[in-house]
Amino acid sequence: MYRPLILISNDDGYEAKGLHVLTELAREYGDVVVVAPDGGRSGAALSVTFQHVLTSRLIKEELGLKVYACNGTPCDCVKLGLAQYCDRKPDLLLGGINHGDNSAVNVHYSGTMGVVIEGCLKGIPSIGFSHCSHNMDTDFAPMIPYMRRVIDYVLKNGLQKGVCLNVNAPDTPTYRGMKVCQMGQGVWTKELDARVSPRGFKYYWMVGEFRSDDAPETNSDWNGLHQGYVTVTPTKIDITAYEVMEELGELIINN
């Protein structure tokens, strides 16, 4: 019987618990190749490394599983995995489980969703999983049955070309269910913590507070998470704002 091939990466690095939990779940479905960063790459988005060379090393090899660590970004890991470590095109690409929320506009900064968008760009059905807790030892068990439902669905039905899934779970011991949602709107504020070094120069840590702009009735992932739902946000590669093309055409071109 054919065993699906599943490629996995993340942005918390190859040692993260979320990656291990996702890997063990994926092994129930098929052969697994993990190519993950050799350390934390939170906020890496879809960044790609051109300024230095990439290297990787085999961390673990068991029947149906190979794990590699790479010095690059999450997106580099996917490219390396596809080019070097997968003997055929994967049937599924999984990102995560991320330690931290990737709902709302955070999808744009997320290295885990970078993995997933890269998989989608390569024509592979791709799913990102994130958990709202930043605790590196958090209990992912309540999320597992929901992950199974999503993986079962995607392995059976595939996903439309150019569409991937962003799945987030609240930091609560139980959930009210699962919801298909739109991406929430909002903005990060107070993003820089300015300090002065012992030698007197100013430096900054990136921090921030997220302010949701979703109305309470909006079916957004941000709202869904705060109501206790696991959220599934279908996410697309084509980011053209078709709705303004005609207006821009008139105003820019015909003037």
Add this chain to the structure above:
Amino acid sequence: MYRPLILISNDDGYEAKGLHVLTELAREYGDVVVVAPDGGRSGAALSVTFQHVLTSRLIKEELGLKVYACNGTPCDCVKLGLAQYCDRKPDLLLGGINHGDNSAVNVHYSGTMGVVIEGCLKGIPSIGFSHCSHNMDTDFAPMIPYMRRVIDYVLKNGLQKGVCLNVNAPDTPTYRGMKVCQMGQGVWTKELDARVSPRGFKYYWMVGEFRSDDAPETNSDWNGLHQGYVTVTPTKIDITAYEVMEELGELIINN
């Protein structure tokens, strides 16, 4: 008379010719603050730095112009510029001029478009400019009149919330005109150049060949550039795939 405030960044670094050309053009319109990376950050996408601290230094100060270099990513530069170096909310954010094409799916990897998407996330009318030549001394003069038309339009009319512009110019001495386009589809192939170090370990340079998947009649930015047009691709923050929500809702939730 009120002078617009214009924030500029790029991903080629503060010394790049494209940044200088854009800065001089922007100074015709208002007061300019430049916060740019201290070196090349091509492929940085919307990545943000959490793993180390950010620092910056003043490079140049003239009437109506301040230029800073920062050790972070293009997106970090925007966040730093807004939090530390702009005395009011900018009226306009400009990215570029990038040395190299940011059309089609390249928008997802582009640090220049990272700058622009970050500006858009912050509610600032934002435009990215890219030129298809990678020659660091390329002549941007043919592009300038088209850039003026876009900047004039945006300063006068603004842009719809959550929409920014991705403007690309072909590497040709003259253009056939300007076109409003959709984002092209396609995929990068042959992305890794594998080599062996003098000490015998394998390493990789990120390279690649882009294969467009656009039909010849598609009004895509990729096609437009190859037909000799300056292309304007309206790009959106909300990347929800609304068209599959109902289908996913039935299949995932009600099973």
